[in-house]
Amino acid sequence: MQCPAPVYKQADFKSDVKPIWCPGCGDYHVLLSFTRAFAQLKLAPEEIAVISGIGCSSRIPAYTNCYGFHGVHGRSLALAAGLKVTRPDLTVVVASGDGDGYSIGGNHFLHACRRNIDMTYVVMDNHIYGMTKGQPSPTTEPEFDTALSPGGTGVRPFHPLVVALASGANFIARCFSGNPNETANVLAEAIRHPGFSFVEILSPCVTFRPDESKWKEQVHAAPVAATTDPGKAARRLMTDDGFNLGILYRGDRKPFQPASGASGYDLAQLERDFEQ
Amino acid sequence: MSKSEPKISNLNDLLAAAYRIEIDAVGRYNLLADQMETHNNPELVKVFRDLARAEGIHGEEIRRLAGDFDVAAHAETMAQFAQESPEEADLSLAHYLMTPWHALQLSLKGEERALAYFTSIVETAKDPKVKAMAAELVEEEAEHVNLVHKLLRRYPKPKDDWADDPDPPHPIE
Numbered sequence A: 001m002q003c004p005a006p007v008y009k010q011a012d013f014k015s016d017v018k019p020i021w022c023p024g025c026g027d028y029h030v031l032l033s034f035t036r037a038f039a040q041l042k043l044a045p046e047e048i049a050v051i052s053g054i055g056c057s058s059r060i061p062a063y064t065n066c067y068g069f070h071g072v073h074g075r076s077l078a079l080a081a082g083l084k085v086t087r088p089d090l091t092v093v094v095a096s097g098d099g100d101g102y103s104i105g106g107n108h109f110l111h112a113c114r115r116n117i118d119m120t121y122v123v124m125d126n127h128i129y130g131m132t133k134g135q136p137s138p139t140t141e142p143e144f145d146t147a148l149s150p151g152g153t154g155v156r157p158f159h160p161l162v163v164a165l166a167s168g169a170n171f172i173a174r175c176f177s178g179n180p181n182e183t184a185n186v187l188a189e190a191i192r193h194p195g196f197s198f199v200e201i202l203s204p205c206v207t208f209r210p211d212e213s214k215w216k217e218q219v220h221a222a223p224v225a226a227t228t229d230p231g232k233a234a235r236r237l238m239t240d241d242g243f244n245l246g247i248l249y250r251g252d253r254k255p256f257q258p259a260s261g262a263s264g265y266d267l268a269q270l271e272r273d274f275e276q
Numbered sequence B: 001m002s003k004s005e006p007k008i009s010n011l012n013d014l015l016a017a018a019y020r021i022e023i024d025a026v027g028r029y030n031l032l033a034d035q036m037e038t039h040n041n042p043e044l045v046k047v048f049r050d051l052a053r054a055e056g057i058h059g060e061e062i063r064r065l066a067g068d069f070d071v072a073a074h075a076e077t078m079a080q081f082a083q084e085s086p087e088e089a090d091l092s093l094a095h096y097l098m099t100p101w102h103a104l105q106l107s108l109k110g111e112e113r114a115l116a117y118f119t120s121i122v123e124t125a126k127d128p129k130v131k132a133m134a135a136e137l138v139e140e141e142a143e144h145v146n147l148v149h150k151l152l153r154r155y156p157k158p159k160d161d162w163a164d165d166p167d168p169p170h171p172i173e
Helices: A027-040 A057-063 A076-086 A096-102 A106-115 A160-167 A180-192 A210-220 A230-239 A268-274 B011-038 B042-065 B069-075 B098-124 B128-154
Strands: A048-052 A068-070 A091-097 A121-124 A173-175 A198-200 A244-250
Touching: A027 A057, A027 A180, A048 A057, A048 A076, A048 A198, A057 A068, A057 A091, A076 A106, A076 A121, A091 A180, A096 A106, A096 A121, A096 A198, A106 A160, A106 A198, A121 A180, A160 A173, A160 A198, A160 A230, A160 B069, A173 A180, A173 B011, A180 A244, A180 B011, A180 B042, A180 B098, A230 A244, B011 B042, B011 B128, B042 B069, B042 B098, B098 B128
Parallel strands: A048 A068, A048 A091, A091 A121, A121 A198, A173 A198
Antiparallel strands: A173 A244
């Protein structure tokens, strides 16, 4: 007699490790969205790998019960790409922040979009380096005035969604951490969509950006449904106010997946080579 | 109410939604208690654990009301709330220096949302059994609102400088 496949609940995707984020941090909601999305997709924890770099947001793999890898700063996408091409059976979700993902890992971001490997890249954007105590990040507003950036940086912020589109990302969405169920639905869609999916989650930093508490009132649903036309998407993304939420672009590019063993090596062969 | 909220077609659906509300609240209060434990605010750990325990008792009461019907299993499979479950405290309002007054304010908002939810079911339900049970749940939630108001009398509103930290997390280079 065959045993029925187990049905995993949201709680099954949570580890016993208690998060150490600041109370009020948006990343708590993002963690809820991750586990809700995984349960919604009816995946088993061992079918998912959560890969991250460095930063507050990158602590998330430890808080899930899936496979996880807390990598080095900015290199989460490189690690994840390596994993996905060797283990295409795994659902690979990459977690990052605006510092880790757009600055230290900025170049990996461009090429991950270009390669279009089937994985989901989630950037928890709080417009600040939180873990290292409040330095301006690539998405910090030019006039954000602190002791570390007197008078503001005066530098134009990075526009991650536009960069993702121009570089070839196959699915682009923006969410707000304070809407965890909507975020979970978008994450599930992003994971289902073939190719490289990019989801920016606005996730306020209560400690170094208390002004971001107003995001709750500023976010709103995108006025039109997602487009499949990159030209239209570019126009919409360039003109939005940074607070449009939802799925904004769905592409149809074929994901990149090298044939197994295309390199002439298999994993067992590599292991033998290392042992010699 | 959003169209994607749990569809209440019969008494079992209503009980499952009510159970889900209580169990979600238990999870949320325990999460907040964990946060306070991590950030060394023991007074709040106790308050949130007590609130979690109280919601758990309410959940058990609903389970008893459901009799032989597996309300927990139905609550797990029925549609989730469009946003958060009505009694889930707003995580974004947590603060490492928060006081019992703040915790009870979160609780009060949750109870009021649950009250509004069941009131809306009383107003819209067509099935007389659903309407009657929803009315009963309205009374329950009203009692909880009153209880939180009573508890708040023990904990006056803190002074405006409650969040002032003598050793704050300063930006550093």
